[in-house]
Amino acid sequence: MDGEKVLESVELIRKSLPPTLEEFRAMGLAKDGIYKRLEFATGLVLVGLYELAEEQGIRALSYDDAVRGLAERSILPEHIAEKAIFLVRLREVLMYDYDLINDEIAFRDMGEYLEFIEEVLAFLSHGR
Template sequence: MVESIELIKETMPNSFEEFQALGLAKDGIYKRLEFAIQCILDICSQIAHEQEMVSFGYKDLVNNLAENGIISSELKEKLFFLVDLREILIYNYDLMSDEIAFRNVPEYIEYIEAFLKEAPWRRDLIRTR
């Protein structure tokens, strides 16, 4: 996940025109973003599994973690957004606007880094069975 974020940061050009001209490399940025989000959701799923939480979808999973005090409500909102972004990247890729993505990639990265900073996988934040 961290490697994907670093690669995105290194690859992002300074202008939208350059971003649009990246071609296949631009698709790689999107794929790395999708991968980083999936890593977050896999970590959340593992935490929920360890806590014997039952979830019916990723938003339900994130909500359960917030309700149980494992992640903050602020992080919950960011993860809700990332779940929606993941869905677009996987299932509705044609809806991605390169212009919006270029403008918002720093915000997407900030949301992922917020997850890393909050460190919900720390054992002292997780109730034990």
């Protein structure tokens, strides 16, 4: 997992977010780029959790399995596990159900998504 690429994506998203929902909706392909960077950063931290699960001997078929396995063994603190499970679901929507994304909700909650990514990354970098 490349933490620098995660942080780069998070910062690019923050710098690119306009101040209003109307401007966000009008961004066109640039808005899609924000969603793609969000998917990329989320994917990288989930790969990091999956690798940690493998190191701990947890057999996981999915990111969800890896996160739950780490939480069950108390390797992953509960508050981080909850955020990681949310990121698993978010990534699935970004990848497989893109048409379900609601720009208003995404714009409103983008800061929280980025904080979740940063918190999982901090755990992977310092907390284990």
